[in-house]
Amino acid sequence: MELLQLHYFRTVAKVEQITKAAQELNIAQPSLSKTIARLEENIGVPLFDRQGRTIRLNAYGRVLLKRVEHIFQEIEEANREIRDLSGLDKGIITIAVSLTNLLPDMLGAFLTQHPNVHFRQVVEPVSVMKQLLESGEIDMCLTFAEIDGPDIEWKPLRTEEVKLLVPDHHPLAGRESVHVSELRDESFIGVRPGYWFRQWTDGLCMKAAGFVPHTTIEVDEVDAVLLLFKQGHGLVLSPDLAWQSRMDLSKNTVRIADLGGQLTLGLAWSRKHYLSFAAQRFHEFVIDYFSSIKP
Structure with a gap:
């Protein structure tokens, strides 16, 4: 053979x-x-x-x-390890993320220190991220959904509440807080079904007030959600990290008094697969990076 x-x-x-x-x-x-x-x-x-x-x-x-x-997975990982040891590879890191807008500032800071490293970004539902981790097709995941498995490590990075983003001229604008029941008849913008955050927030609203938010616009990326929000097309359920690095929406943020639940952003990787020197450095950098972000 x-x-x-x-x-x-x-x-x-x-x-x-x-x-x-x-x-x-x-x-x-x-x-x-x-x-x-x-x-x-x-x-x-x-x-x-x-x-x-x-x-x-x-x-x-x-x-x-x-x-x-x-067999081929082992051969590829052997090649990666040998390239690291021989100094022939400048480093390629493949990362899956829940929020693409987390990456520009974070990657920019890392590439300032390590300009020869190359990144590949993957945006997938959590179930797909887990499969890619287990198969060794990606190095790590940065996601709000905890990914578990016999060979998967999970490092919590930051915990926060879900906030409501309200357009400037909406009747709820300027409120310090709202109750979930007040949102029953509102129109929302959000990620499409299948993404963990959408399922999670739908479940919280159902548990708290017996309804699923009426999401009239569904997209694949948070940046698209925020752009549509700025045009006044609906309300948005969002963690702070989804918008803080992109635009100042602090005046549009309203606390939801009785939604319940907290989001924990975490870093996941597989113990079974080899992480290149570049990926190991980035792994350490991500942990330090989020420890420096104020709550």
Whole structure:
């Protein structure tokens, strides 16, 4: 069994079509078919169920794919560790975040100290973040939803309440506080269903006053929520960190007296996967960075 055979097998298993896999691998289709056939001959069982031009990974193939993914993951992590030790890699950090507006100031401060490090940002629901952490596709997550798992570490960074953002000319503007029941008939702007914060705040309102906020505009990013808010399109439920670094909305902030619940921003990473020197430095930097932010 050769590493090249396993690489070809992994690609075919992903796309489940020989022609498409051959194009992706940039090799001739007959050559790919022969390689897969030799691999099946060496193992002694078929790895795919074939129906015309369509192939589907069978039970034997799924067992092999699980092990093959682990093999290539280990090879990639070995390469990263060797590059670190040899000084050939300036560092690439992949981070998943709940709030994209947290990053510009924080990354800018880090890159001032480490200008050769490269960042890749991922914005996904918490369930996807957890999968990416467990598979080693990202280095760490910065999110308000605690991510747990047998190999996942979670470091709390900052805890705060959810606030209500009210447009300038809204009847609730200027109030020091409101009760949840007063928001029953209001229109809200928020992230779409599937994101942890939306599910959490919907649940708090249901528990406190028996209704789910009427969210008339749903988007994927907090920056879009804030821009729509500034145009007066609705109310917003938000932690302070969602807007503090982007715009001054302190005069639009109203406390919700009986909403309940607190948000804790945390940093999550996997003990199972290797963190490059750059990622380790950034990990330490994030913890120090948030310890310096005033409540």
